[in-house]
Amino acid sequence: MxxxxxxxxxxxxxxxxxxxxxxxxxxxxxxxxxxxxxxxxxxxxxxxxxxxxxxxxxxxxxxxxxxxxxxxxxxxxxxxxxxxxxxxxxxxxxxxxxxxxxxxxxxxxxxxxxxxxxxxxxxxxxxxxxxxxxxxxxxxxxxxxxxxxxxxxxxxxxxxxxxxxxxxxxxxxxxxxxxxxxxxxxxxxxxxxxxxxxxxxxxxxxxxxxxxxxxxxxxxxxxxxxxxxxxxWVQREGKSAFQKLVKRMEPLWDQCNQKHLPLPLGPRDKSRLSFCTLPAGLTGEQAAQRLRHEGVEPEYADGGWVVCILTPQNTEEDLEKLYRAISLLPDGDPGFTGQKAVLPPLPPAPLSPRQAILQESERVPLEKAVGRIAAVAACPCPPGVPVVMPGERITKKVTEFLYSYGFSFIEVLQ
Ligand SMILES: Cc1ncc(COP(=O)(O)O)c(C=O)c1O
Incomplete structure (x- = not known):
């Protein structure tokens, strides 16, 4: 066409x-x-x-x-x-x-x-x-x-x-x-x-x-x-299909709660199943690997969370498979409180994204990056919040934060 x-x-x-x-x-x-x-x-x-x-x-x-x-x-x-x-x-x-x-x-x-x-x-x-x-x-x-x-x-x-x-x-x-x-x-x-x-x-x-x-x-x-x-489709059956999906997902949330794998707090999209695996001593990636073994491919996993996007088109068999895969994960520690990431203060931004993104850049070890201007964002996950953005000057606090999350290189302007 x-x-x-x-x-x-x-x-x-x-x-x-x-x-x-x-x-x-x-x-x-x-x-x-x-x-x-x-x-x-x-x-x-x-x-x-x-x-x-x-x-x-x-x-x-x-x-x-x-x-x-x-x-x-x-x-x-x-x-x-x-x-x-x-x-x-x-x-x-x-x-x-x-x-x-x-x-x-x-x-x-x-x-x-x-x-x-x-x-x-x-x-x-x-x-x-x-x-x-x-x-x-x-x-x-x-x-x-x-x-x-x-x-x-x-x-x-x-x-x-x-x-x-x-x-x-x-x-x-x-x-x-x-x-x-x-x-x-x-x-x-x-x-x-x-x-x-x-x-x-x-x-x-x-x-x-x-x-x-x-x-x-x-x-x-x-x-x-x-x-x-x-x-x-939305006009004909979207609302009833999504509301039914949420009902069908209730056993999955109950299971996460019983296993002490916390769900997000406060208002959230209930058709998405995101759960924290840290109380069970696993990173999200490790848990995702176990789910994969059971035939479940999560949408996303990071250092602490697994995200599964469900849709009304998922069958009962899909949901049962996911239920079983979660049941095979180790139980979480009910006393686990984790640690809130203390983000470094927002760095100064001598250049705009345009000035930074359209310039030549190079990769340098973090220890050589303090004072340089970032060419790309650096975003440890969790917490999934960029600590430096293109055009911002890399501070000592930013490099310390990135080190603690296992980063060792960063892209900076030439
Ligand atoms: C939050 C967010 N915004 C925008 C996009 C870009 O969407 P698209 O891939 O449809 O262009 C994505 C893609 O993953 C996203 O996660």
């Missing part, structure tokens, strides 16, 4: 693609929804372009996908970083505090937008509603990397504080539909909220142009068709 009168053209849609996008917008209660066959990455790029067409400062949660930092470099956007609160459990990055957003926006009135990732990889959700209220009171839009939460509206009512970020007031959301809905790889939605700020800044009128700035002129029609089909 290619762009023909009957098949429409993604960036000048006025036929079947537009109709399919309008159907999806009704599902999300969005002012407008746009299809992407270039993943969530294309949606993130377009969100930044819409909110900061002339570049400038953005207040951003430090737990952020590298595609966003790269997009900041392309668009000459300068981040003002916020560390999360580490309130979600041992070794998890945690949530962005509305109070800290308020403080930063008051102290730096030239910040043009707030950007955060929610849910995070572990399914932990920040308080988007409260953050939107704070940001909107300052006349600033809220952009949410909702890569892992396209389906969250289908879990409405399952847990307080968990819903699609658009329903909680976000102005723009980037949703990686292919991660949690039956969509081919690369299929994603850019959603524009029905909010006063989105209307003020004419996001709906400008959105296709913003997508076209970064997207391929040959988007994959199979991927787009799968987005249309998934929207249809």
């Amino acid at each position: 290619t762009e023909l009168p009957d098949t429409d053209s993604l960036f000048e849609a006025d036929g079947p693609i537009l109709q399919a996008e309008e159907q999806a917008a009704r599902l999300f209660h969005a002012q407008r929804t746009l299809f992407s066959a270039g993943g969530c990455t294309l949606c993130l790029q377009a969100m930044l372009r819409l909110a900061l067409p002339q570049g400038g400062k953005i207040l951003a949660g430090r737990v952020i996908h590298r595609s966003t930092v790269n997009a900041m470099a392309l668009l000459d956007i300068v981040p003002v970083w916020l560390y999360p609160e580490q309130d979600a459990g041992i070794g998890l990055p945690g949530r962005i505090s509305p109070h800290k957003v308020e403080k930063a926006l008051t102290e730096q009135p030239d910040i043009k937008a707030v950007y955060l990732t929610s849910p995070d990889y572990f399914g932990v959700c920040s308080d988007i509603g409260a953050i939107c209220r704070v940001a909107h009171a300052h006349g600033v839009p809220v952009l949410v990397d909702n890569a892992h939460g396209t389906h969250l509206g289908l879990l409405q009512g399952v847990m307080d504080g968990v819903d699609h970020p658009l329903a909680l007031g976000a102005d723009l959301t980037a949703c990686s539909a292919h991660k949690t809905l039956p969509v081919l790889t690369g299929g994603a939605f850019l959603n524009i909220g029905d909010t006063p700020l989105a209307k003020r800044d004419r996001y709906s009128e400008r959105a296709k142009e913003a997508m076209a700035l970064f997207g391929s002129t040959s988007p994959n029609y199979m991927t787009m068709a799968s987005l249309e089909q998934a929207a249809d």
Whole structure:
């Protein structure tokens, strides 16, 4: 397939693609929804372009996908970083505090937008509603990397504080539909909220142009068709299928709790099973290896956690296999409290991401890195929070932290 009168053209849609996008917008209660066959990455790029067409400062949660930092470099956007609160459990990055957003926006009135990732990889959700209220009171839009939460509206009512970020007031959301809905790889939605700020800044009128700035002129029609089909599936049975999935998962949570393998604390996506393996004396990677032996491939594992993404398309047999695999892990120590990572203070940033990312770099041993400027992010997991970002000056505290997590080299500017 290619762009023909009957098949429409993604960036000048006025036929079947537009109709399919309008159907999806009704599902999300969005002012407008746009299809992407270039993943969530294309949606993130377009969100930044819409909110900061002339570049400038953005207040951003430090737990952020590298595609966003790269997009900041392309668009000459300068981040003002916020560390999360580490309130979600041992070794998890945690949530962005509305109070800290308020403080930063008051102290730096030239910040043009707030950007955060929610849910995070572990399914932990920040308080988007409260953050939107704070940001909107300052006349600033809220952009949410909702890569892992396209389906969250289908879990409405399952847990307080968990819903699609658009329903909680976000102005723009980037949703990686292919991660949690039956969509081919690369299929994603850019959603524009029905909010006063989105209307003020004419996001709906400008959105296709913003997508076209970064997207391929040959988007994959199979991927787009799968987005249309998934929207249809969501409309027909998505909510009951996801709510049933959560019920089907209850024995898995009970088992993790009984074995003292803690789940994240506070509001989270309950269709995702993330559990901490440290109380059982295993790293997440070691536990993942044991799950693999039992025929279960986790989505992700790090030094302390295992993440399994379940979908309504998983069969009973899949869930039983996962149940059995977890039952074979050693029991955790009920008294295990772990240690909260004490992150080094945010380093000074003499250069912007653009100035750093577009320069030549070299790899040096950590002991030679103090005082040099980082070319890439360095992010020990857990806690999954970068301690240095491109353009920041590497401090002694940063190198000490990285040493303690087993790092020995880092990429710096030449
Ligand atoms: C939080 C987050 N944002 C953005 C992306 C990029 O999404 P995509 O691969 O759909 O471009 C990812 C991919 O894993 C992600 O985890």
